Amino acid sequence: MTILVITGTGTEVGKTVTTAAVAACALAAGRSVAVLKAAQTGVRPDEPGDAAEVARLAGAVTATELARYPEPLAPGTAARRAGLAPVHPRDVAEAAAKLAAEHDLVLVEGAGGLLVRFDPAGGTLADAAELLKAPVLVVASAGLGTLNTTELTARELRSRRLDLAGIVIGSWPDSPDLASRCNVTDLPDVAEAPLLGALPAGAGALTSADFRAAAPSWLAPRLDGTWDAEAFRGRAAP
8 A cells, every 4th residue: 555544533542653653664664654644733833743753753754744733623623713724635635645656655644533624615534535545544442432433434434435444453551441352352343344453552652762663563464563463352352
């Protein structure tokens, strides 16, 4: 895959750290990688954003940010309140296509969930993925409530005839509760897509060297890793 769109089932599910892990694995496999943050919200002009965090953790990626808005809101709302131009799905698609001409892999990270609005016309990351005809990786939380949000996201992708590459659990707790352990089995069923990884809680706090060394053990071979879904499911089984 040349372009991979990465979305979450909501906010704070580990999307940026997962993007960094995918980038780190691709770099370790000898591929050149670009990371495109469609719209960065809630960050001041002098602060590093999500694309910079991916570069810090993963290594030598080309990090690009299309727009930045100061308030931690949906991009369309944040743009309106700041009096700044919004990002449109076509802007995202065009930027990703240009990066794809020069890199082996382009990771397009959204903001929040799949249908968070970018502009007044209701444009979303899903629209950008349609324009790109790119597969979508969904980052989900581990615990109670994740089955509903994951299935809704998967249904929306299927309704648009977009390729759901798989599901990654963005933060697997040190001591998973019953719901989390059951969800390891149920998430692929409700999404009708494979579970492609699980990142340990706190992975983003590792040093860059430790993060890069460990990243392949968190992701499946389809994402250039060594993670074994069956073995993980066996360990997690209640």
